[in-house]
Amino acid sequence: xxxxxxxxxxxxxxxxxxxxxxxxxxxxxxxxxxxxxxxxxxxxxxxxxxxxxxxxxxxxxxxxxxxxxxxxxxxxxxxxxxxxxxxxxxxxxxxxxxxxxxxxxxxxxxxxxxxxxxxxxxxxxxxxxxxxxxxxxxxxxxxxxxxxxxxxxxxxxxxxxxxxxxxxxxxxxxxxxxxxxxxxxxxxxxxxxxxxxxxxxxxxxxxxxxxxxxxxxxxxxxxxxxxxxxxxxxxxxxxxxxxxxxxxxxxxxxxxxxxxxxxxxxxxxxxxxxxxxxxxxxxxxxxxxx
Amino acid sequence: xxxxxxxxxxxxxxxxxxxxxxxxxxxxxxxxxxxxxxxxxxxxxxxxxxxxxxxxxxxxxxxxxxxxxxxxxxxxxxxxxxxxxxxxxxxxxxxxxxxxxxxxxxxxxxxxxxxxxxxxxxxxxxxxxxxxxxxxxxxxxxxxxxxxxxxxxxxxxxxxxxxxxx
Ligand SMILES: [Zn+2]
Numbered sequence: 001x002x003x004x005x006x007x008x009x010x011x012x013x014x015x016x017x018x019x020x021x022x023x024x025x026x027x028x029x030x031x032x033x034x035x036x037x038x039x040x041x042x043x044x045x046x047x048x049x050x051x052x053x054x055x056x057x058x059x060x061x062x063x064x065x066x067x068x069x070x071x072x073x074x075x076x077x078x079x080x081x082x083x084x085x086x087x088x089x090x091x092x093x094x095x096x097x098x099x100x101x102x103x104x105x106x107x108x109x110x111x112x113x114x115x116x117x118x119x120x121x122x123x124x125x126x127x128x129x130x131x132x133x134x135x136x137x138x139x140x141x142x143x144x145x146x147x148x149x150x151x152x153x154x155x156x157x158x159x160x161x162x163x164x165x166x167x168x169x170x171x172x173x174x175x176x177x178x179x180x181x182x183x184x185x186x187x188x189x190x191x192x193x194x195x196x197x198x199x200x201x202x203x204x205x206x207x208x209x210x211x212x213x214x215x216x217x218x219x220x221x222x223x224x225x226x227x228x229x230x231x232x233x234x235x236x237x238x239x240x241x242x243x244x245x246x247x248x249x250x251x252x253x254x255x256x257x258x259x260x261x262x263x264x265x266x267x268x269x270x271x272x273x274x275x276x277x278x279x280x281x282x283x284x285x286x287x288x289x290x
Numbered sequence: 291x292x293x294x295x296x297x298x299x300x301x302x303x304x305x306x307x308x309x310x311x312x313x314x315x316x317x318x319x320x321x322x323x324x325x326x327x328x329x330x331x332x333x334x335x336x337x338x339x340x341x342x343x344x345x346x347x348x349x350x351x352x353x354x355x356x357x358x359x360x361x362x363x364x365x366x367x368x369x370x371x372x373x374x375x376x377x378x379x380x381x382x383x384x385x386x387x388x389x390x391x392x393x394x395x396x397x398x399x400x401x402x403x404x405x406x407x408x409x410x411x412x413x414x415x416x417x418x419x420x421x422x423x424x425x426x427x428x429x430x431x432x433x434x435x436x437x438x439x440x441x442x443x444x445x446x447x448x449x450x451x452x453x454x455x456x
Contacts, residue, residue: 033346034345034346034349034368035368036345036368037368038349038366038367038368039332039334039365039366039367039368039369040367040368040369040370082429082430082432082440083430085430085432085433085434086430086431086432088432089432089433089436090432092339092341092343092436093339093340093341093436094341095341096337096339096340096341096342097340097341099340099341100340100370165405166404169404169405177371178370180371181370181371181373182340182370184371184372184373185337185339185340185370185373185374186340187405188373188456189339189340189436189456191405192431192432192454192456194405194407195407195408195409195412195431196431196432198407198408198409199409199410199411202409240404244407247407248407248409251409
């Protein structure tokens, strides 16, 4: 009676047959990569240096990419479902910004893009994300460390989003129309991220003894790299950022920690470990086939 | 406007959003333009949020529906400027959202200078799309898609989604 299996195979098609109705474009998320800048004029405006513009986009894009990956590590691990979804949403917004910015960098300075074997379908922004080594990443160290507990995550998110919002607000007036448009769009998104971080910061500071203890410990963990964020960011927005940070600290009833900034290497070991995990699958299949 | 362009526009206007299928891309304000360049239809779309994962689906849906209506040559462009605003959702789109149990957005904030910090929960004057009660609580500013916040209703006790103002 064990030829039942064969009968089954002969009588039934795959359960996946017919799902698409013969039209592959009905497959989830489309048939192919789409160019996030499709049809846009990506020529570099007169008076701008293409390499400088590309470097600026790469720095902003790498900050968003690395931090997005960190925040996404909370997915299915957050204290409750709402925070899980919130952190994943913030990570998705940043990933979208990273994609646009890396695509903009590649269009401005194609020589930056790692070369893959002939026939590779990997789009330029993915080549930059998955085929550069750690020392070629231009992000600040601030976004690299592991997430720590929820208090560390919230403290880092508050400072990161406050700084990024101020930078993007400035860049809305950048002479490159593509970068200006990416920035203007990002402002709307990061405003939500900053308020989320600020509200949780105050909640943890004024919640239980345990939440406050953890928040105070988080300040000691996060602030040593804060100075670098302000100093090496893409625009000098220190004053605007500090006004907002002081406002949140005051409402939370928390003193700024007395910590020494960490100097030294441009990246931490945490970045190398993260990239090893993030890039391994793409690097194993540069032709997109397996 | 030529008859061919009018036809292309009316066909493109029927394509629905992959994540909010009760809305057309036109009602969502994502379809920015449909033009005819000789024989080629050029449709322009804009993402609601930077990380919108549905852009490839929207492109493929537009191409498929336009081709089916006899336009062999279709190009879909992306526009980022001006950035999408929830104000662009049409009156018909708002009615369709409410009908589907999703609370439509209020007016988006108009800002020229820096975005002010808001440490208190966002206050919106809205009603439960199921029972009409205004006794609603914000659960989270982030929901199942980038564009929505989560609420719950104190009267009917049901959760519902609200399209955020941006
Ligand atoms: Zn209700």
